[in-house]
Amino acid sequence: MSSGNLVTAKCHALLPTGGAGTRLGGDLPKQFQQLAGKPMLAYAIEAFMESPQIESIWIGVAPGFIDNPILKGLAKGKKPVHFLPTGGPTRQETVRNTLGALLEAGISINDWVLVHDAARPGVTAELIKKLIDSVQGSHVGGLLAMPLADTLKKADLDSVIAGNIPHSEKTISREHLWQAQTPQMFGLKTLHDALEEAIRQEADITDEASAMELSGFKPLLIEGATRNFKVTHPADWELMQLLLHSLSKK
Ligand SMILES: Nc1ccn([C@@H]2O[C@H](COP(=O)(O)OP(=O)(O)OP(=O)(O)O)[C@@H](O)[C@H]2O)c(=O)n1
Numbered sequence: 001m002s003s004g005n006l007v008t009a010k011c012h013a014l015l016p017t018g019g020a021g022t023r024l025g026g027d028l029p030k031q032f033q034q035l036a037g038k039p040m041l042a043y044a045i046e047a048f049m050e051s052p053q054i055e056s057i058w059i060g061v062a063p064g065f066i067d068n069p070i071l072k073g074l075a076k077g078k079k080p081v082h083f084l085p086t087g088g089p090t091r092q093e094t095v096r097n098t099l100g101a102l103l104e105a106g107i108s109i110n111d112w113v114l115v116h117d118a119a120r121p122g123v124t125a126e127l128i129k130k131l132i133d134s135v136q137g138s139h140v141g142g143l144l145a146m147p148l149a150d151t152l153k154k155a156d157l158d159s160v161i162a163g164n165i166p167h168s169e170k171t172i173s174r175e176h177l178w179q180a181q182t183p184q185m186f187g188l189k190t191l192h193d194a195l196e197e198a199i200r201q202e203a204d205i206t207d208e209a210s211a212m213e214l215s216g217f218k219p220l221l222i223e224g225a226t227r228n229f230k231v232t233h234p235a236d237w238e239l240m241q242l243l244l245h246s247l248s249k250k
């Protein structure tokens with residue numbers, strides 16, 4: 001990573017919102033559906049808006065959604081929010097395209113970018129600060145993550161292929177295993193190039209850190225929070241709704 005990536009480099013948020021939300025279902029992609037009174041995407045935007053260390057917010061939207069009126073109501077606040085038609089067929093392509101747009105817009109190649117799922121509305125300004133304070137000054141970058149708490153089972157492939165209730169084949173040690181969350185914070189150009197290379201190789205990457213690992217980096221694992229879970233299935237939606245409602249009553 002470039003040596004320019006020191007404490008003085010600015011930080012920007014990048015929210016990939018090009019997904020269809022098929023596992024959740026509904027009339028709209030989940031990030032635009034109303035969750036406890038506002039579109040789910042609004043919570044992440046607000047957390048970054050409240051974070052003094054964040055300079056600007058960049059949102060990668062599916063091209064077919066870029067003129068949707070829902071987006072207009074989401075850009076409230078004191079710092080610039082840019083909606084870009086950079087959504088791609090996969091999460092990593094959306095992130096790569098949006099990073100490309102930041103570079104084209106003249107953002108410094110050494111600035112930090114915090115990539116955050118629109119589907120994690122439980123993020124807070126405190127968590128964002130914790131990540132930035134832990135990672136800024138390093139030459140590597142890092143991500144929020146949670147040490148694995150449950151015992152981990154590997155399903156027997158035969159039972160999976162047969163479509164039966166899976167059998168547990170073995171227990172995998174959970175020692176040193178972490179569950180990746182977002183934000184994930186890396187240097188703009190370094191992350192762009194790592195994703196470009198991973199996409200070129202058709203590598204099985206599911207987050208920014210896996211692209212960085214493929215390029216030989218070892219991102220810092222910074223402990224996140226349970227409330228920062230990803231809303232993927234209807235049960236996650238219900239749980240998040242309860243959490244946000246109870247927090248708004250405090
Ligand atoms: N082509 C894609 C796919 C996903 N995402 C974004 O990546 C984040 C995490 O993805 P996930 O929760 O899996 O969302 P979806 O891909 O929309 O969900 P599903 O797989 O159920 O369709 C979300 O903010 C989603 O909008 C994206 O920007 N572009």
Ligand SMILES: C[C@](O)(CO)[C@H](O)COP(=O)(O)O
Nearest residue numbers: 091117180181182206207230
């Ligand atoms: C980036 C991520 O949220 C880290 O846990 C996760 O990998 C996204 O996975 P998805 O399959 O796109 O939901």
